[in-house]
Amino acid sequence: MNKTLLTGIVGALFLVCSSYQSIIFAEEFTSTETIDHAAEMEYNIEIVVGIAHWLTGVGTVVLAVALIRTFKHMEAVTKMTSIETEYRLRPWIGPTGPIKKMEKSISDDCQFDVAIKNYGEIPAGYVTAKFVRSDKPLTRESFQSDDVSSYDLGPVMPTMEKHYWFFIDSEIWKKADSGSEPLYTAIYFEYSNSGKKCGYGMLSEYSSTAKNFIHKDMWID
Numbered sequence: 001m002n003k004t005l006l007t008g009i010v011g012a013l014f015l016v017c018s019s020y021q022s023i024i025f026a027e028e029f030t031s032t033e034t035i036d037h038a039a040e041m042e043y044n045i046e047i048v049v050g051i052a053h054w055l056t057g058v059g060t061v062v063l064a065v066a067l068i069r070t071f072k073h074m075e076a077v078t079k080m081t082s083i084e085t086e087y088r089l090r091p092w093i094g095p096t097g098p099i100k101k102m103e104k105s106i107s108d109d110c111q112f113d114v115a116i117k118n119y120g121e122i123p124a125g126y127v128t129a130k131f132v133r134s135d136k137p138l139t140r141e142s143f144q145s146d147d148v149s150s151y152d153l154g155p156v157m158p159t160m161e162k163h164y165w166f167f168i169d170s171e172i173w174k175k176a177d178s179g180s181e182p183l184y185t186a187i188y189f190e191y192s193n194s195g196k197k198c199g200y201g202m203l204s205e206y207s208s209t210a211k212n213f214i215h216k217d218m219w220i221d
Contacts, residue, residue, distance in 0.1 A: 091124030093117075093189045094200050094220075096161060099213040109167040116164060116189055116200075118156040124191040124198075127153040129164040132186040133172075138203050140219070142186050153189075164189075179208035197221060 096115045105111035118124050129151045132142045142148075153162050166187070168176075176183035188201040199221045204213040 089121055090193045091118050091120035091122055091156070091158075091191060091198070092220075093124055093127060093156060093191060093198075094119060095202070099185070099187075099204065102165075105167070107167060109169055110173040112166050112168065114164045114166070114187060115161055116153075116156070117161045118158050121158055123158060124156045124193070127156050127162070127189055127191045129153055130186075130188040130190060131166045133166075133168060134184050134186075135172075135182055136184065137205070137216075138184045138186040140201060140203070140217070142203075143188050143201075156191075176206050177208055177211075182206075185213065 093116055096117045100113045102111045102113050114129075116127075130143050131149050131151075132138055132145065132147055134142070134147070149166075151164065153164060156162055164187075166185075168183070172181070172183070175181035183206040185204045185206070186201070187204075188199055190197065190199040192198060201217075201219050201221070202215050203217040204215050206212075207214050
């Protein structure tokens, strides 16, 4: 009877201990699983935050590049508009043909004709023709000498043509036409646009062989 009771007591204690250990093991397993899950979630959140930061950096770089390209495009458009305004919407005075000797002169000197035209889209006001003649080669600086003769042609409207006449002494012309003496001419048509000096110039030499004025230099201001 005592052995049976003792055996029952020992068995009960064993069952109690086994149950207690199972409970402790279950709690430890649950606690460990929770910690691992929390750590995994924290790691995933860190990855997401890192990716978000990386995407934000890439987006910032892309936005900066886009802004730079936009500013450059706007700058190019502004420059093109300025160039169009400066070179298209302005008067352009230039000759329509070569220097021609007129068959009849209004004086005793030989008379020559130069036809000019306004190739621009706005009028050219107060066009002034300047002329220099010499038996030596002329340069662009020759228009600053005291030998320059000037003539006011007045305004020249778009597509409008005007004629400028200059005169050369008959004796000088005979020598140039025969080739015994050289003849050089310089002609400059001056006008203003938006307060700036503009003009067209040409330096020429008469060729007794070609019977024509050969342009040595032509330029636009």
